[in-house]
Amino acid sequence: MNNTAKILEYLNNVPVLDVHTHIDGEHAAARRLDDILLYHMVVTELYSSGCKNAERMSEWPSEQESRSRMAEALPYLKNIRNTSLHWIIKVILRDIYGWNDEIDPDNWEKLDATIRERYGDAHAREIFKKANIKGLNTEYWRKKDGRFNDIYTYSLEWAFFSRCQYGQFDTALVELEHTMGLDSPGVPIPVKMVKDEIRNYGSLKTVDDVESAMDRYCEAIPFDGVTSLAQSISTSVELRSVTRDEMAEALKNRDAAGERERDIYANYIFDAFLRRVSERGFAGPVTLGFAAEPLQYETGVYLKSETLYQLVEYFNKYPDLKFQFYLAGDAFSHAVCSVIRETPNCSVAGYWWHCFFPSIMERQLETRLEMLPINKQIGYFSDAYCADWAYGKLELIKKITANVLGKKIDEGYYAFNDAESIAKALFYGSGNDIYQMK
Secondary structure (H helix, E strand, O other): OOHHHHHHHHHOOOOEEEOOOOOOOOOOOOOOHHHHHOOHHHHHHHHHOOOOOOOOOOOOOOHHHHHHHHHHHHHHHHHHOOOHHHHHHHHHHHHHHOOOOOOOOOOHHHHHHHHHHHOOHHHHHHHHHHHOEEEEEEEHHHHOOOOOOOOEEEEEOOOOOOOOOOOOOOHHHHHHHOOOOOOOOOOOOOOOOOHHHOOOOOOOOOHHHHHHHHHHHHHHOOHHHOOEEEEEEOOOOOOOOOOHHHHHHHHHOHHHOOHHHHHHHHHHHHHHHHHHHHHOOOOOEEEEEEOEEEOOOOEEEOOOHHHHHHHHHHHHHOOOOEEEEEEOOHHHHHHHHHHHHHOOOEEEEOOOHHHOOHHHHHHHHHHHHHHOOHHHEEOOOOOOOOHHHHHHHHHHHHHHHHHHHHHHHHOOOOOHHHHHHHHHHHHHHHHHHHHOOO
16 A cells, blocks of 8 residues: 555544534535535536526525426536536545436436435434544534534624625625624625625714624624634725725715725725724634635636735734635635745635645645645635535545645655644644634
8 A cells, every 4th residue: 555545544534624614504414416416616617518507506495496407407417527526526426325327317316316315414414424524614604503513613604894796896884784783693695796685784874883883793793602703805905904084985985986995995894893803802713715706606716916915914913813814716825825934823724616626736735735834724624515515525635635645755755654643633633723623
């Protein structure tokens, strides 16, 4: 057995923490075939290959939606059989459901029936056990009745103050207004926001309004019940310090807001949020979705080189806070690592969905291992919406990690026992330290 195979065998027995998911407390496992086949990452590939529907599936799809979307997608499945996501689908269906056939219009209902029959809390727990996932971090609003509290911890994903929406210039205000009437964290605004469809609970007209709304927002956060706070950083926004007077003038111009006002709103509100989080002494990371910009249906990779250095000013301003990158763009992998090396309160986690491809993941892991202390990097998060995809993504990441560590052993960079300890830190130790996922 070569070193890569030995490391992979070792990884199959290492406990795993999944630090970022969207797995719900009420439907942790796949309910039907569409939960697996129409995961939004796959929908993007199907749309690219010719399928006309690029919308994400509803949170609770009707039977009609489920069947119609399957009928739309199946003819295009053959076009993505070369992709790494298709490989993960095959692994999920093979390992969890014993299915080894290609899916087609004549047999998909048989597979669908098998998944429906297996669905339930016990099945989800079987998948977590099979993957050796000891803990996972999901959105706080997905806690529901707490039936998975023994394995779940929770992240605040509620309002994203430095995330742009295509063609809109007051998004930061809309995000905060969307939270104003709620006493506890609710469902976040989707990636593709239609302002007329977003329910807002007030109108922010003055700086005092903004400050009061942010006070209420932070008072509603159960800081002792969340392990991380999620934000999204738009490279369209010029990150900088904004004065109260600048914010007051920009608010007066909201109806005719443009890029300048957008940047003022985002910076002022993002800073107001971080200031309050810092004052409360929050110990978990503020996670930063980085280098993803909205397109028509999802997001694409886009980053200006200036944004990274502008963001460092926030890291320096709040040295007691921990910040963690979820990086969408591979082109800036080395630059992000160079900033983390020079910034004690920064780290990086896993592979966000724009980078979730073997060649990119191997390159990023090699760079991180060569540049960063092991406690400044986490090797896995799934970004999954069901246990099935957490399992499938983990299988691919374990293969990638074993390839990289096996090569390092072969080339004399690591002794085998060093590679084992590094592997355990990537999948368990660093996540436990940074997120405190007890």
